Amino acid sequence: TVLGQSAGAASVDMLHLSPHSTNLFHKMIPMAGNALCRWSSxxxxxxxxxxxxxxxxxxxxxxxxxxxxxxxxxxxxxxxxxxxxxxxxxxxxxxxVPLVDGDFFPASLEVLRKQAKPKPLMTGVTKEEGLML
Incomplete structure (x- = not known):
C-alpha cells in the first residue's frame, strides 16, 4: 500500500500511472491531492x-x-x-515537480490514466489542508 498527502498524494497517483512502478504495490491512499492537480506537474x-x-x-x-x-x-x-x-x-x-518525460511517463497523464488498471483506493481530505499555502 502506498500513502501520501498533498504532493505525496499526487506522487501516489503518478506511481500508479507509470508502467515502471504500477506493479510495485496493490493499494493506494492519496489524501488531498492527485496527478490532476495543476501544481503537480x-x-x-x-x-x-x-x-x-x-x-x-x-x-x-x-x-x-x-x-x-x-x-x-x-x-x-x-x-x-x-x-x-x-x-x-x-x-x-x-x-x-515531475515532468512527463517519455520514460517514466511514456505518454500524457490522461492517456496513462485510461491505460492504468484499477487498484483498491481510499481517499479523502485532511484538516486544514493548504493552510501553509
Whole structure:
C-alpha cells in the first residue's frame, strides 16, 4: 500500500500511472491531492531547472548531464539559500515537480490514466489542508 498527502498524494497517483512502478504495490491512499492537480506537474520544468542552476552559479554547460555533474559540486547549503526565490506562476509554485518525460511517463497523464488498471483506493481530505499555502 502506498500513502501520501498533498504532493505525496499526487506522487501516489503518478506511481500508479507509470508502467515502471504500477506493479510495485496493490493499494493506494492519496489524501488531498492527485496527478490532476495543476501544481503537480509543470511542462516547463527543464527551463525551471536551468534557471535554478544559473542561480547557483552553474551557467556554462553542454547538456543536462553536464549541468547535473556541475550541480553535484555545489555545496548542499547553497541550495537552501537559493531555492526559496520562486518564479511567479499563476498557481502554487513548487520548486520542482515531475515532468512527463517519455520514460517514466511514456505518454500524457490522461492517456496513462485510461491505460492504468484499477487498484483498491481510499481517499479523502485532511484538516486544514493548504493552510501553509
Amino acid at each position: 509543470n511542462k516547463n520544468m527543464p527551463q525551471q531547472c536551468v534557471k535554478r542552476a544559473n542561480r547557483l552559479g552553474v551557467t556554462d554547460f553542454k547538456n543536462s548531464e553536464d549541468m547535473l555533474e556541475q550541480l553535484r559540486k555545489v555545496p548542499a547549503d547553497k541550495f537552501d539559500v537559493k531555492f526559496p526565490i520562486r518564479d511567479k506562476e499563476p498557481d502554487v509554485d513548487f520548486e520542482t
